[in-house]
Amino acid sequence: AGRVDYTLPIKGGNWEIGINNSYVFADAFTNFQFIETGGQIIRNYKYSEQNLALYTQLTGQKKNFNYRIGLRAEQNKVVGKFEDEIDDFVNRNKIFLFPNANITYNFNSKNSLNLYYRSSIARPNYLNASSISTFITPFLEYSRNANLRSTITHTSGISFQKGNTSIALAGIYRLYPVNSIASFEPSTEIFTLTPENFDREQGVNIDFNTRFSKNAWTSTIFLRGSYTQLLDDRFKEITTRPYLYFYTNQQYL
Numbered sequence: 001a002g003r004v005d006y007t008l009p010i011k012g013g014n015w016e017i018g019i020n021n022s023y024v025f026a027d028a029f030t031n032f033q034f035i036e037t038g039g040q041i042i043r044n045y046k047y048s049e050q051n052l053a054l055y056t057q058l059t060g061q062k063k064n065f066n067y068r069i070g071l072r073a074e075q076n077k078v079v080g081k082f083e084d085e086i087d088d089f090v091n092r093n094k095i096f097l098f099p100n101a102n103i104t105y106n107f108n109s110k111n112s113l114n115l116y117y118r119s120s121i122a123r124p125n126y127l128n129a130s131s132i133s134t135f136i137t138p139f140l141e142y143s144r145n146a147n148l149r150s151t152i153t154h155t156s157g158i159s160f161q162k163g164n165t166s167i168a169l170a171g172i173y174r175l176y177p178v179n180s181i182a183s184f185e186p187s188t189e190i191f192t193l194t195p196e197n198f199d200r201e202q203g204v205n206i207d208f209n210t211r212f213s214k215n216a217w218t219s220t221i222f223l224r225g226s227y228t229q230l231l232d233d234r235f236k237e238i239t240t241r242p243y244l245y246f247y248t249n250q251q252y253l
Contacts, residue, residue, distance in 0.1 A: 013060020020053040044083040045146065047090075051076050064106045072098040074121070080146050090147055096121060110163045117156040124148035124178070143194045149176045151197075165210040174201040177230070203228030220249040
């Protein structure tokens with residue numbers, strides 16, 4: 001892996017540019033031995049991934065506004081192949097664009113309003129860069145999925161800060177989120193869990209956060225309401241429910 005960054009000071013801010021290149025290679029060796037017949041199957045799976053990224057960002061301040069605007073372009077090449085097969089099992093060459101923007105208006109030193117948009121990518125764990133299965137119990141196994149796609153996340157939101165208290169609203173949209181799917185094979189009576197890409201996921205979060213102190217007592221309270229919807233054309237209905245998360249921390253010093 002290698003990375004080069006350059007920062008150019010400009011009036012009221014900075015202009016940043018950079019390039020990043022990384023290469024990953026994995027060699028997964030699998031040996032299946034059958035006790036009843038005494039036979040075995042040996043498979044060797046080779047996986048490589050190269051990622052080239054170019055990015056630029058402009059940050060600065062003008063009067064009561066702070067801003068950060070940027071763009072990242074990535075070329076991702078993935079090749080996966082079983083050694084005993086002619087054709088590649090996985091062969092992708094994709095270009096992704098990830099814009100981001102963050103603008104904050106400061107009413108004063110304690111109160112501010114923030115608007116933002118960001119996009120990001122989460123690549124599959126390299127443990128999935130193989131076809132290896134893990135036998136958890138005689139009736140349950142976990143199978144890797146070497147054909148997983150990267151998850152693209154788009155997030156936009158607004159937040160208001162007043163002193164030590166803030167409230168925020170965020171919308172989230174994901175392409176190809178990863179979730180586990182369970183399947184049952186009647187002939188072997190075995191359940192198999194496999195990570196799979198779903199079509200999309202969308203949701204909204206509402207957060208409330210506050211912190212206050214009185215004498216030696218300090219209290220922190222965080223409250224989140226969230227609703228997420230998972231969508232996939234392979235399934236008629238996927239049931240999801242909203243949830244409420246509450247956290248508090250009390251300290252007396």
